[in-house]
Amino acid sequence: MCCEAAKILHRSGLDGTNPHKYVAVELITYGREDADVWGTNGAATTLVEVKTSRADFLKDREKQHRKDPISGMGNFRWYYALEGIIKEAELPENWGLVEADESGKMVRLVRIASYQESTSLSSISILCSIMRREGIRGQVFNYRKKKL
Known part of the structure; x- marks a missing residue:
């Protein structure tokens, strides 16, 4: 489903x-x-939490990032869950919900996520990790056209 x-x-x-x-x-x-x-689309970031069981969703609600949304990652936050696992009324404020069938295919959009502020620390960690894993070595990126 991820x-x-x-x-x-x-x-x-x-x-x-x-x-x-x-x-x-x-x-x-x-x-x-x-x-x-x-x-990321370059202007904002999105977090998607995939849920295949109700127990997993209930456990997720106890994470510190759910209790203190500003500390979480993603300007847009979504659950991508099997049908019926999450009720719309149970969603955290500003979260979206997409339901999927047993094969993981999207079935319906239940609620659209709204923009929310978040800390950028986790997103910076992800971007740095992606660059490192993709072979972009640490360096100075000079876009001034003049040598440093």
Whole structure:
């Protein structure tokens, strides 16, 4: 389901209007939070939590990042869950919900996520980890056209 959510996020965004250029699936970093899916369109970031059981959703609600949203990652936060696992009334404020069938395919958009402020620490950790893993070595990127 994580890969399916990532494909949708990259192609069109979970709301169908906001494609993300860069998307990572289950990337573990030294940041404070590890997302099932994380993406950025260059202006904002999106966190997607994939839920396949009600118990997993209930456990997720106890995370420090859920209790203190500003400390969490993602300007847009979504649950991508199997049908019926999460009731719309149970969603945290500003979170979106997409339901999927047993094969992981998107079935319906329940609620669109709203923009929220978040700490950038986890997103910076993810971007640095992606660059390192993709072979972009630490360096000075000089875009001034003059040598330093």
